[in-house]
Amino acid sequence: MTAFIDIKPGQWVLAFSEPYGPQMQDMPEHLELFRMRGGGWESHRVEEIFHVYEVTDIKPKPYHPRTYTIGQSVTHPRDYLRERQYRGNVIAVGTKERMIELRDRIFAIGEDADDVIEAEMYRRIEKFAAKKRAAAVRKIHRLLPHHFRSEQ
Structure with missing residues (x-):
């Protein structure tokens, strides 16, 4: 099991939304999924x-994000925000700006890798595809x- 990251009230956390978090694997193994576009959720x-989230309170396993104040969380607009979140889904702790930057950088790694792979794949297959x-x-x-001219 992965150890929980140390969190203090008032800090901001970057965390997986619960359905996307590491269910049956450790956090490092789960984060490596982001070598691909969207970490598998393309x-x-x-x-x-x-x-x-900005954290208001920390317990042994859950933490309490500040979800009731506008601007105190950065999530998808239609996400169901719960009062308690599992600490095992926390990736990093820092300032709001740093956590947003880290989130975007993690996500971009797999997108950039897959874009380069796709471009190279199409470049290599171009001659073969034309022949086929x-x-x-x-x-x-x-x-x-009867629809085409005779090829004589």
Whole structure:
């Protein structure tokens, strides 16, 4: 089990939204998922996966974020904000600005890596794809010769 990060009231935390947090694995292993776009949740936005909260109280396992004051949390607008959050979902502690910057940098790592991988994949496959598509066109012409001019 991963040790909890030390939190004090008034600090800001970067934490996983509960459904995206490490369920059956340790935090380091879970964070490594962000080597891919969205950490495996490709169509989800950064605000859905990560929350940034100001902490009001800390207990042994949960912490209490300040969710009732506008501006005291940075989350997806339709997220259900609970009074107690599990400390095992906390990634880092710092200022609000630093936690937002860290959140965005973590998320960008996988996006950048996948963008480069996709670009290289398409570059490498370009000649092969052109050959296969040309062969497919020839097959269509042979299958339906009455629609195409004779290739003599």
